[in-house]
Amino acid sequence: MDGLRRELGLLILLAALWGGSFLFMRVAVPAFGPLALIAVRVGLASCLLLPMLAWRGQFGLWRAHWPRIAAVGILLTAFPFCLIAWAQLSLPAGMASVLNATTPLMTALWAWPLAGERLSAPRLAGLALGLAGVLVLLFGHGARFGIQSGAPALAMLGATASYGWAGHMAKRWLPGLPPLVTACGGLCSAAALMLPLAWWSWPANAVAPKAWMAALLLAVLCTAAAYLIYFRLIDRLGATRASAVTYLVPVFGVLWGALFLGEAVSAVMALGAALILAGVLALGRRR
Template sequence: MKTPDLAEMLLLAALWGASFLFMRVAAPHFGPLALMEVRVLIAAGLLLVWLALRGELAALWRHKGLLLLLGTINSALPFVLLGYATLSLTAGLAAILNATVPLWGALVAWAWLGDRPSRWRLLGLGLGFAGVLALVWGRVALQPGGAGLAVVAALTATLSYGVAASYTKRHASQVAPLVLATGSQLGAALVLAPLALWRWPAQAVPAQAWVSAAALGVLCTALAYVLFFRLVARLGPARSITVTYLIPAFAVLWGAVFLHEPLTLHMALGAAVILAGVTLSTGLWPRPPRQA
């Protein structure tokens, strides 16, 4: 990997890791619904400008139904669930749970697309979910506002991402990535708008929360999509998705530096087991033998 590509991957991981920090700061003031509407509305506006400059706006209308559904399952639903989760979980723990996306993606692809994993990948799935169980053990009491519901919300969000990945592969593989990114954010904004108005905070939102919400939209969504698609174009999707493994490290770092969140040995071990499972389940290791 060339140095510029590595630099962009680290920047992307830092931005997506920071999203958990910004949610921790802003979600208590906005609430998950209003915060995520602000996030996707900002991102959609910026991406629409970029799409217009490329002369590809017409593609949004051609794929409007697909993009609306994708925006619901790949942005609106998981964003709100993760926003709810960060009301109770630390930024680092939420990011570690978010790293299970490839595990859910593999399971959904197996069940929906018939993409049966190899024995190594099955081992990885089992190992990854064992890591999740070890990480959340003792936190799953389902009390209103408690950590148990937050854990369930975070894992449901990652399952939604997994469903969206298979849906995209089945129905949207021919749609340009930038059109998918813009349309999904626009679709999410439309879906969340009435809910956000219903749950809009009654009291004034402090400036710090507005700054965090704006950073979520501009940096962690719009700019992050631009960086990700640049990496996909240069490195391919398989190598680009390895950014997933770097996100928890940055989320833990930002949480420790700015919110003074602790990193426990329990969290570190759970994260290591989950990432080992993800490495196996996604086929990053062991590498298949090269054909002659």
């Protein structure tokens, strides 16, 4: 019982950290810009995970599979992180975290073309519920749907679609590899891609200490530490139970945004979140 309580506590901590990532990005991205911020995030996080990879003696596994690890890692970190950071130039942290909860929906959509999985009627109903929630959020963001009001939300959906695609590719290309190898190798590959882009887009004005602090917390807590907790949960609970964190992240994303940024939680946002989470739960049901 004590072990179960400890793992449940870690699950809640992980959700709090990943929910906090939207708060820290909302604070830091106006000062850094999307590309520079994500370069700092993945660069620092990879530097923190590399010593652990060396301690476990798993560099050989990375070298043996580095092209595929790089492809999956870039589409699991660099590309979606940049889209999310750009979206958060205008989207509130709470709304971004709710849209991020569409990741299981996108994973299910990719299942048919990539894994040959047929969508049953209940799963199609789950997708429909999730889509309805997304539409509620899209049309509730701004007076009318247009490029200015809708593009950030669509960028969030592009990020979750990238997460879903990369998840299937990781299962196909990297079976049996330790999660730390995939995560650390992917972050290092993302950092190698982002560093030149960060140099090109680095802000001309000095970045304020508050933004630097948010970027450091994003890298250390919401990326490196969160990955380590996630590995622990996968090892102790299994991947399916560990994925329950998806349901909790929007709760903390909305909570941190309301507490620290004064973001309002509207009825439209609550309705959209409820529909998305209902769709995710319907997709996760087993026969």
